[in-house]
Amino acid sequence: xxxxxxxxxxxxxxxxxxxxxxxxxxxxxxxxxxxxxxxxxxxxxxxxxxxxxxxxxxxxxxxxxxxxxxxxxxxxxxxxxxxxxxxxxxxxxxxxxxxxxxxxxxxxxxxxxxxxxxxxxxxxxxxxxxxxxxxxxxxxxxxxx
Amino acid sequence: xxxxxxxxxxxxxxxxxxxxxxxxxxxxxxxxxxxxxxxxxxxxxxxxxxxxxxxxxxxxxxxxxxxxxxxxxxxxxxxxxxxxxxxxxxxxxxxxxxxxxxxxxxxxxxxxxxxxxxxxxxxxxxxxxxxxxxxxxxxxxxxxxxxxxxxxxxxxxxxxxxxxxxxxxxxxxxxxxxxxxxxxxxxxxxxxxxxxxxxxxxxxxxxxxxxxxxxxxxxxxxxxxxxxxxxxxxxxxxxxxxxxxxxxxxxxxxxxxxxxxxxxxxxxxxxxxxxxxxxxxxxxxxxxxxxxxxxxxxxxxxxxxxxxxxxxxxxxxxxxxxxxxxxxxxxxxxxxxxxxxxxxxxxxxxxxxxxxxxxxxxxxxxxxxxxxxxxxxxxxxxx
Numbered sequence: 247x248x249x250x251x252x253x254x255x256x257x258x259x260x261x262x263x264x265x266x267x268x269x270x271x272x273x274x275x276x277x278x279x280x281x282x283x284x285x286x287x288x289x290x291x292x293x294x295x296x297x298x299x300x301x302x303x304x305x306x307x308x309x310x311x312x313x314x315x316x317x318x319x320x321x322x323x324x325x326x327x328x329x330x331x332x333x334x335x336x337x338x339x340x341x342x343x344x345x346x347x348x349x350x351x352x353x354x355x356x357x358x359x360x361x362x363x364x365x366x367x368x369x370x371x372x373x374x375x376x377x378x379x380x381x382x383x384x385x386x387x388x389x390x391x
Numbered sequence: 392x393x394x395x396x397x398x399x400x401x402x403x404x405x406x407x408x409x410x411x412x413x414x415x416x417x418x419x420x421x422x423x424x425x426x427x428x429x430x431x432x433x434x435x436x437x438x439x440x441x442x443x444x445x446x447x448x449x450x451x452x453x454x455x456x457x458x459x460x461x462x463x464x465x466x467x468x469x470x471x472x473x474x475x476x477x478x479x480x481x482x483x484x485x486x487x488x489x490x491x492x493x494x495x496x497x498x499x500x501x502x503x504x505x506x507x508x509x510x511x512x513x514x515x516x517x518x519x520x521x522x523x524x525x526x527x528x529x530x531x532x533x534x535x536x537x538x539x540x541x542x543x544x545x546x547x548x549x550x551x552x553x554x555x556x557x558x559x560x561x562x563x564x565x566x567x568x569x570x571x572x573x574x575x576x577x578x579x580x581x582x583x584x585x586x587x588x589x590x591x592x593x594x595x596x597x598x599x600x601x602x603x604x605x606x607x608x609x610x611x612x613x614x615x616x617x618x619x620x621x622x623x624x625x626x627x628x629x630x631x632x633x634x635x636x637x638x639x640x641x642x643x644x645x646x647x648x649x650x651x652x653x654x655x656x657x658x659x660x661x662x663x664x665x666x667x668x669x670x671x672x673x674x675x676x677x678x679x680x681x682x683x684x685x686x687x688x689x690x691x692x693x694x695x696x697x698x699x700x701x702x703x704x705x706x707x708x709x710x711x712x713x714x715x716x717x718x719x720x721x722x723x724x725x726x727x728x729x730x731x732x733x734x735x736x737x738x739x740x741x742x743x744x745x746x747x748x749x750x751x752x753x754x755x756x757x758x759x760x761x762x763x764x765x766x767x768x769x770x771x772x773x774x
Contacts, residue, residue, distance in 0.1 A: 266422045267415070290448065321527075321547030322444055329448030345423040351549040354419035355412060355452065362423070 258389050262365045265384040266345045269359030272378040273338040275388075276310035278302050279369050284323035284330075284352065293335030308335035311377040313368050315343040317352075327352030339379035341368055341386060361386060392421040392561065393428050401557070409460030409556060416553035421561035424544075430562045432543075433518055435462070435555035436511045437503065438469040438527035439548030442491045443729040443755075449548075450490055453497035456552075460501050463558035467506040467515065468498055469528050470671065470696075470726040475507070477722065487731055503555070507724035508698035510618070512539050513673040525560045527551035529625025530618065530670045530747065536603075536632035538617050542566050545631035564602055565631050575600045576638030579608035580645045585764035586619040590746030591649045593623030594656070600630040605638045614675060622670050623746035656749040659759030662742030665689065665772055667719075667765070668696025669727035669748035674704045681710035683765070684717035687773040691742075692720070694732065699723035717773065729755050744768060 280301050282288070287297035293308035307330070317323055327349070330336035336358055342349055345362035353360040359381035371377065371388055378387040394402065394414075402414040417429060439445045445453075472491045473481055499505070508514050509528045512535055518524070520540035526532040527546040535541040544564045546554070554560045564570055577596055583589055589609070596604045604624070612620065624630055672680070677697060695714065697705070702723045705711050711721060725732070727748035733741060733756050740759035741752050749760040763771070 264422070267419045320444075321549070322439055322446075322449070324547065324549050325439070325445050325448040325452060328452055329446075332448065332451065345419075347420050347423060347547050347550060350419040350423040351416045351547055351553075354415040355549065360419070 258387050261368060261386050261388070263341070263361040263384050263386060264363040265381045266350055266362055267353040267358065267360035267381060269339070269357065269381050270379065271311070271338040271359050272376065273309055273311045275313055275371050275373055275375050275377045276302065276305060276307060276337075277313040277369060277371050277373045279315065281316055281318040282314050283319035284317055284326040284348065285320050288326065288330065290326055290329040291333050291335070293330055293333070306335070307337050310337050311339045311341065311379055312337035313341040313371060316346045317348040319348075321348045321351070323348045324352035324355065327358065328356045331356035331358065339381065341379065343368070392418060392426050394418070398429065407459040409456050409458065412456060413460070413553040413556040416549050417557060417559060417561055420550050421563065424561055424563035426561035426563035428562050429557075429559040430523055430566065431558055432523045432525045432554050432560045433464055434524040435464055435466045435551050436468070436524070436526040436528055436531055437466060437548065437551045437555060439552070440469045440494060440498065440507070441472045441725070441729055442487060442494055443472055443731055445494070445548070447490070450493050450497075453494060457497040457500040460556050462502040462555050464555060466503040466555040467508065467511045468503050469509055470507050471495060471724055472731050473725050474722045475724050481732060483731055501555070506698070506700070508671055508700065509726055510670045510673055510698055514698050514700045517541070523560065523566060525551045525554035529631075530622035532631050533621035533625045533633065534617065536565055537621065537634065538612075543631070545625065545629065571603055571632060573600070573603040573605035573634055573636065573638050576605040576607065576641040577644050578641045579606065580643055583609060585766060586616055587744055587746065587762055587764045588649065589616040589620040590623040591652045592644055593620040594627045594652050594746050595644055595648055596633065597624045597627030597630050599642060600628065602630060603632040603634065604630055605634050605636050607635065607637065607641070610635055615679070618670050619746065626747045626750050653762060656746060656753065656760060657762040658753060659740035659761045662740040662759070662761040663691065663738050664733065665691055665693040665742045665768060666696065666727045666733070666748060667693070667744065669745040669751070671701070671726050672697040673701045674708070677701060677705040677710045677714065678708070680765070681705075681713040683769045684719070684773060685713050687717055687769070689718045689773050691772055693718065695719050695721045696726045697721060697723060727752065733758060742768060742772065
């Protein structure tokens with residue numbers, strides 16, 4: 247069944263992963279190899295990364311498909327994810343290398359689809375490409391810009 | 392993760408929105424930690440009470456949840472931002488007080504016990520060994536697993552709250568016997584003298600261990616040193632438990648390792664204010680302190696954070712009178728971590744014997760920290 251999802255088809259690459267918080271959405275990818283501290287690094291009103299040391303500095307996570315390894319810092323960061331949703335600047339979906347409890351619980355209360363443990367390298371995805379996240383079967387599909 | 396049909400119904404919202412949210416949280420954490428099912432817990436201890444910790448988004452979330460969310464099991468809560476009785480005499484801004492009161496009201500509607508303590512294991516009777524609980528406060532989770540013989544993961548504010556509403560927790564990590572086995576061991580190769588030394592060891596261990604760590608050379612821990620060790624261990628990483636068994640891989644912890652950790656946390660040679668607590672002091676700690684300061688006076692402002700239950704107990708035994716006579720201010724319901732009572736516009740450096748306190752004073756309150764053992768604090772800062 248799942249083989250048909252692998253590899254390229256019609257210019258789209260598909261990567262199998264694990265569904266953590268169920269849901270589906272599609273948006274522009276924003277990719278970083280650096281962990282994120284939701285409590286301290288993100289402006290909760292605008293969704294802009296305010297930590298000057300982070301490689302996403304000044305980038306906006308609003309309505310993106312955010313791809314990062316995992317969250318770091320206090321588990322209270324889950325409330326920050328909830329606040330982003332309340333300000334309508336949350337990511338549309340999140341892809342983690344390994345979902346941590348802060349991201350998992352934050353996505354759960356904010357209803358943001360979350361997948362993790364991708365079977366191939368998601369950090370190779372270029373920011374700006376359209377990514378479709380299916381957090382029901384556990385699949386991401388990378389399309390054209 | 393497999394849910395029962397009742398759990399599925401609750402997840403779909405058939406038993407209210409709050410319970411559906413609670414199951415969403417447990418399901419997400421269960422999937423992330425590879426749990427196969429939920430297991431019953433008998434006691435939840437919830438963190439995320441201080442307004443300085445959870446902020447406006449926390450206030451909003453809790454108010455929404457408290458509309459129809461109710462506790463299913465005994466639920467105790469962490470310290471808040473101030474002493475509820477002394478609030479009017481403390482220098483706090485009105486907005487902070489109002490937001491803090493909204494948080495407390497929301498928790499009260501949910502039905503928690505107004506414990507405002509980070510040492511539930513010392514204030515409340517413990518269930519029998521092997522019982523599953525859900526403790527969010529990290530020092531309490533480590534102490535529960537390592538000293539009190541209970542089982543809990545190092546829960547987050549949200550997972551413990553979800554456990555409170557459902558009476559359940561994902562069966563994963565430290566709830567699974569095989570996963571409680573330490574994956575790294577630490578051999579302590581010098582004699583630890585006081586609670587600061589035990590804290591330095593804990594902080595070191597938290598950096599190198601994952602779920603569980605084995606110590607050799609620190610058997611026969613006193614409760615005071617176990618509290619300090621647990622709190623520091625819970626601060627520096629994800630490790631939620633220590634044991635005293637042998638492991639194949641042993642890392643050395645000597646004076647050099649201790650010095651490196653101390654250099655990281657001890658950022659000042661002096662301090663304007665002394666804080667004792669983090670974790671809060673219990674009756675035994677207050678008894679010891681009362682003896683040490685009898686007939687002496689603190690030369691500086693000294694804030695002593697204790698559980699209200701401990702304060703009331705110590706008062707009956709005459710300890711609080713001795714401590715207050717020495718000039719210290721005793722504060723209940725709150726603690727050193729993220730306290731609004733230490734403002735860097737007024738305080739440059741703080742003296743404390745708490746490694747956990749040192750970490751938060753430095754990183755959250757942004758003040759300098761002078762680490763000293765209680766014995767040295769009394770010797771050098773009292774006359």
